[in-house]
Amino acid sequence: MKSSIAVDLAASTFGEVQGTNYDIAILPWGATEPHNRHLPYLTDCILSHDVAVDAARLALQQYDVKTMVLPPVMMGAQNPGQRELPFCLHYRQRTQQAILSDIVESLFHQGIHKLLIVNGHGGNTLKGFVRDLLVDYPSMFILISDWYAVLPAKEYFDDPGDHADELETSAMLHYHPELVRMDLAGDGSSHPFTLPSLRQKTAWLPRHWNLVSDDTGIGNPGLATAEKGARHTHDVAQRYADLLRDLAAVNEATELYEH
Secondary structure, X not given: OOOOOOOEHHHOOHHHHOOOOOOEEEEEEOOEOOEOOOEOOOHHHHHHHHHHHHHHHHHHHHHOOOEEEOOOEOXXXXXXXXXXXXXXXXXXXXXXXXXXXXXXXXXXXXXXXXXXXXXXOOOOOOHHHHHHHHHHOOOOEEEEEXXXXXXXXXXXXXXXXXXXXXXXXXXXXXXXXXXXXXXXXXXXXXOOOOOHHHHOOXXXXXXXXXXXXXXXXXXXXXXXOHHHHHHHHHHHHHHHHHHHHHHHOOXXXXXXXXX
């Protein structure tokens, strides 16, 4: 007899999922890169996965929506100055596209036509891949969300930054305090562009990470607390649970638009 409906494929068995029809799949997507000196290389994978699992559990408990969270993808795109850092792994766009294509093909073959990609790495740009996939799978619903940007960071944190900052450190302190080494943390100070037009975001240029940050972080992690992380991630997970509820009720693209 099954004790529960599994929501996390990374920890589930075939015996738990066999015979259950899942409404939606969630794909956490991160990267393999340093996060200041105090957070794990897989921070983006860990946080996107854990928030997704929380959302899937809430959707099941509150709305009876059955969602399976896939194991996180650790193949992220990196900026210049990151690729030179030890064990920072850069995956080309074509590699990421091939990975996503194979996952979508597998899900489609199994009759799962709704996929939410929960992204945890700012360097990942996946929208073009989704547009291409919808040429081959026009009946699929494929959504992308950056979990850390779902809610305004300034409503939860005193001084949020950009990378391995108060936000990410707080979330890690909430989910996995045993993996956080605050005794090693740098202050996350950063060096902005000298050109006013780039500071004003008139155009985009990949930041050279070795020149932007001394410790690979951007934003001070010193203000982070587990309590801040718990509040923020819970509210994000609730937003996702509501999205999963709404998405589960949709069968045709025409239902997404007002008439």
